[in-house]
Amino acid sequence: xxxxxxxxxxxxxxxxxxxxxxxxxxxxxxxxxxxxxxxxxxxxxxxxxxxxxxxxxxxxxxxxxxxxxxxxxxxxxxxxxxxxxxxxxxxxxxxxxxxxxxxxxxxxxxxxxxxxxxxxxxxxxxxxxxxxxxxxxxxxxxxxxxxxxxxxxxxxxxxxxxxxxxxxxxxxxxxxxxxxxxxxxxxxxxxxxxxxxxxxxxxxxxxxxxxxxxxxxxxxxxxxxxxxxxxxxxxxxxxxxxxxxxxxxxxxxxxxx
Numbered sequence: 103x104x105x106x107x108x109x110x111x112x113x114x115x116x117x118x119x120x121x122x123x124x125x126x127x128x129x130x131x132x133x134x135x136x137x138x139x140x141x142x143x144x145x146x147x148x149x150x151x152x153x154x155x156x157x158x159x160x161x162x163x164x165x166x167x168x169x170x171x172x173x174x175x176x177x178x179x180x181x182x183x184x185x186x187x188x189x190x191x192x193x194x195x196x197x198x199x200x201x202x203x204x205x206x207x208x209x210x211x212x213x214x215x216x217x218x219x220x221x222x223x224x225x226x227x228x229x230x231x232x233x234x235x236x237x238x239x240x241x242x243x244x245x246x247x248x249x250x251x252x253x254x255x256x257x258x259x260x261x262x263x264x265x266x267x268x269x270x271x272x273x274x275x276x277x278x279x280x281x282x283x284x285x286x287x288x289x290x291x292x293x294x295x296x297x298x299x300x301x302x303x304x305x306x307x308x309x310x311x312x313x314x315x316x317x318x319x320x321x322x323x324x325x326x327x328x329x330x331x332x333x334x335x336x337x338x339x340x341x342x343x344x345x346x347x348x349x350x351x352x353x354x355x356x357x358x359x
Contacts, residue, residue: 107295111136111304123348136304139167140273142247151269158238160186166197168240171271173201188227191218217345220255233263243270276307292319300325302332309336323354
């Protein structure tokens with residue numbers, strides 16, 4: 103029996119690992135990016151923070167894109183004696199290593215962790231934070247170039263006496279689809295295709311792109327409960343929450359069969 107189609111909605115660069123992994127397991131995985139990664143329109147604040155980046159005790163990167171746009175090939179930032187680099191998942195760790203950051207500077211959940219998020223990261227790094235510890239949160243931004251994202255980790259840092267500073271290193275915007283991608287998305291609303299969501303913004307962008315589509319016959323697998331809530335609110339009829347490791351995603355895909 104042929105495998106059901108699976109749509110990976112991550113940004114183009116970040117989707118590759120999931121596409122390759124799912125295809126290797128026999129799934130008909132296709133890319134349908136719902137977030138576009140772009141440079142900031144105004145880099146004044148980013149440039150200023152980057153200039154003083156070594157004054158922080160740690161940098162927390164929310165994604166591989168945050169790594170690429172913040173480090174930006176600057177050898178000064180990847181030196182072996184630089185600040186700790188916090189990451190929530192293997193894709194971000196891989197981006198740090200590709201950028202030249204030595205492994206001993208990186209703190210992240212183990213590859214076998216049941217979840218990859220701030221809640222999984224915090225127990226690993228909490229002991230690094232004390233009164234006055236400065237931590238830089240490197241995030242994406244919306245169209246306004248202002249840092250966007252959850253404030254949970256910043257709250258933990260500040261409750262421990264530290265200081266959390268956020269900076270946007272790139273923009274996350276809705277994609278521009280051609281006719282073929284638009285038709286793919288429309289057909290995938292009712293033909294048994296499984297949508298993979300790793301961002302609530304991806305769900306919001308889908309609703310913006312196709313406001314007239316009824317999603318009650320559509321299936322979604324989401325990597326966090328809050329993303330599952332967003333998919334349910336969008337009208338997806340069947341929603342499952344699965345951990346981000348490819349093995350867990352594959353098991354959830356199988357369960358929809």
